[in-house]
Amino acid sequence: MLRFLLSQALSVVITMVVVLSLVFVAMRALPGDAAAILGGLDTTEAQVDALRRQLGLDQSVAVQFGVYWSGVVRGDLGRSIRERRPVAEVLRDRLPVTLALASFAFVLALAIGLGLGLLAGRHPGSPLDNATLGFTTIGLALPEFWFGFLLILIFAVQFGAFPVIGYPVAGDVGVRLWHLVLPAVTLAIPRAAQMARLARARLLEELGADYTRTARSKGLPARRVTRHVAANAFPGLLPLLALELGGLLTGTIVVEQVFGLPGLGLTLLGAIGARDYPVVQGVTILAVTIYIGVNWLADLLQIAADPRLRYE
Amino acid sequence: MTRVRLGVLLAVLIVLSATIGPTLVPFDPIRPNYTLRYAPPSPEHMLGTDNLGRDVLARSLAGGRVSLAIAGGATVLAVLLGLLTGLSAAGLRGAVDVVLTRAFDALLAFPGFLLVLLLVTILGGGVWQTVLALGVAGSPLYFRLVRAFTRSELQRDYVLAGEALGASRPRLLFRHALPNFVGALAVQAASTMATFLLVEASLSFLGLGVPLPTPSWGNVLQDARSFLTRQPWAAVGPGLVLASAALALQFLSDGFRDRLDHRV
Numbered sequence: 001m002l003r004f005l006l007s008q009a010l011s012v013v014i015t016m017v018v019v020l021s022l023v024f025v026a027m028r029a030l031p032g033d034a035a036a037i038l039g040g041l042d043t044t045e046a047q048v049d050a051l052r053r054q055l056g057l058d059q060s061v062a063v064q065f066g067v068y069w070s071g072v073v074r075g076d077l078g079r080s081i082r083e084r085r086p087v088a089e090v091l092r093d094r095l096p097v098t099l100a101l102a103s104f105a106f107v108l109a110l111a112i113g114l115g116l117g118l119l120a121g122r123h124p125g126s127p128l129d130n131a132t133l134g135f136t137t138i139g140l141a142l143p144e145f146w147f148g149f150l151l152i153l154i155f156a157v158q159f160g161a162f163p164v165i166g167y168p169v170a171g172d173v174g175v176r177l178w179h180l181v182l183p184a185v186t187l188a189i190p191r192a193a194q195m196a197r198l199a200r201a202r203l204l205e206e207l208g209a210d211y212t213r214t215a216r217s218k219g220l221p222a223r224r225v226t227r228h229v230a231a232n233a234f235p236g237l238l239p240l241l242a243l244e245l246g247g248l249l250t251g252t253i254v255v256e257q258v259f260g261l262p263g264l265g266l267t268l269l270g271a272i273g274a275r276d277y278p279v280v281q282g283v284t285i286l287a288v289t290i291y292i293g294v295n296w297l298a299d300l301l302q303i304a305a306d307p308r309l310r311y312e
Numbered sequence: 313m314t315r316v317r318l319g320v321l322l323a324v325l326i327v328l329s330a331t332i333g334p335t336l337v338p339f340d341p342i343r344p345n346y347t348l349r350y351a352p353p354s355p356e357h358m359l360g361t362d363n364l365g366r367d368v369l370a371r372s373l374a375g376g377r378v379s380l381a382i383a384g385g386a387t388v389l390a391v392l393l394g395l396l397t398g399l400s401a402a403g404l405r406g407a408v409d410v411v412l413t414r415a416f417d418a419l420l421a422f423p424g425f426l427l428v429l430l431l432v433t434i435l436g437g438g439v440w441q442t443v444l445a446l447g448v449a450g451s452p453l454y455f456r457l458v459r460a461f462t463r464s465e466l467q468r469d470y471v472l473a474g475e476a477l478g479a480s481r482p483r484l485l486f487r488h489a490l491p492n493f494v495g496a497l498a499v500q501a502a503s504t505m506a507t508f509l510l511v512e513a514s515l516s517f518l519g520l521g522v523p524l525p526t527p528s529w530g531n532v533l534q535d536a537r538s539f540l541t542r543q544p545w546a547a548v549g550p551g552l553v554l555a556s557a558a559l560a561l562q563f564l565s566d567g568f569r570d571r572l573d574h575r576v
Contacts, residue, residue: 022418030433030434143551143555145517145537150551250429253425254518257517288421
């Protein structure tokens with residue numbers, strides 16, 4: 001068991017090293033010369049050269065690679081060109097909005113998705129089951145940002161029940177949540193559709209299994225049967241939940257743009273537009289690290305919840 | 313069964329609208345007409361006109377061509393990339409397998425949309441760049457599928473028999489193993505194309521995919537965002553078409569998946 005966990009941790013570390021090296025390569029492949037961009041339009045060649053030296057861009061790629069890694073390991077992500085302050089500070093300012101939105105959306109998706117999926121799986125062929133299937137098919141085909149437009153048109157413009165765009169960073173908690181309702185619903189619907197599909201399929205599979213028939217035929221009360229079924233169906237859902245949760249950190253980009261929310265997504269888009277590559281790199285490193293971390297955690301939880309996986 | 317029919321019907325309608333549709337609407341999707349800005353929907357302009365006085369229906373139909381071509385091309389690219397690497401990994405094993413698997417694992421370690429975004433940023437905006445970015449980002453799924461399918465097919469007796477008869481490795485892979493899972497790949501590809509339609513629209517909506525003035529469903533909607541309250545139909549119409557296209561592909565994918573399952 002310990003050996004398995006160690007080998008898994010090693011594999012995560014290798015993936016991280018490969019991925020972060022890829023990020024380094026990707027950032028060097030971006031169009032434009034960082035020193036020239038930082039200098040602006042009115043700089044002379046000599047000034048750009050000085051900047052290049054200051055940024056370490058005149059060093060060999062190998063040296064730059066070393067500097068990059070020592071920064072990543074120490075959590076030093078460099079300085080933002082546009083905002084002229086450490087990238088870590090920029091991220092710290094913008095992360096809370098995205099985290100609030102992502103967790104709000106995830107909880108909604110979880111409630112709707114698992115709720116519908118389990119109810120539908122419990123009564124296959126029922127009107128509720130058909131409605132759920134319809135919901136999941138449409139939910140998966142909805143363009144996220146367009147669904148956001150519709151919500152704005154209906155609930156913000158027509159009924160005036162919610163704010164159209166924006167987010168009061170300094171406002172009180174209730175007001176801020178109010179601004180997050182429509183964006184969170186927009187994000188939650190397609191994810192709920194995914195979860196409902198998988199939950200329904202997992203439940204149907206377990207309800208049709210031999211052990212369920214045995215449990216029923218020997219007269220176990222429905223509650224006990226449910227417990228056995230849940231114990232078998234649930235661990236299989238964890239990887240999808242992790243993918244959705246981990247993906248939300250950057251999955252919010254489009255919705256932040258639609259609703260004008262000053263989170264990590266808008267920061268990333270702004271940085272791409274302004275060629276502020278240290279920030280692009282910082283957001284990428286943060287997003288990838290969290291994504292890999294959450295997925296690994298889900299693997300561990302799945303192993304903890306499903307003893308069969310421990311003997312592979 | 314009904315889902316397949318519905319999917320085919322919708323898909324035919326959408327392909328028709330993208331191929332012959334633009335010729336049926338007598339308006340230029342790109343040239344502005346400043347005397348007709350923000351015209352409300354009318355029999356002549358069924359979805360009204362936009363901020364530059366262009367017919368929104370004409371732009372949606374022309375945009376469909378671009379969006380469908382990008383999503384279709386990217387899907388083909390993703391499947392081909394996955395097929396070649398997956399067959400190589402499963403067929404050659406050893407170092408090739410390890411390196412390819414690690415490389416695709418690294419791609420999978422990026423949240424999907426972030427990966428597409430980074431690739432498009434590196435490649436720059438444009439139709440071909442978007443196809444390439446989507447194709448690369450979509451390929452790990454097909455690599456994994458093809459590798460797993462091929463490995464399990466290679467365990468079968470008919471492969472052993474083929475080997476005994478002196479069939480070459482490529483022949484076994486392409487002529488014998490591949491036909492057994494090509495249907496499953498096609499089912500998955502329909503679903504991937506639906507996703508790509510939505511992702512391309514998101515990219516163009518963010519201004520990173522197809523550059524203006526070339527219309528695509530995404531940037532027609534990006535335009536519509538700026539006058540959303542003034543001209544809601546300009547946003548609702550193209551979005552509905554985009555959603556129906558994605559829906560059609562999803563129906564096809566689900567429908568054929570069920571058929572494949574029943575046969576097994």
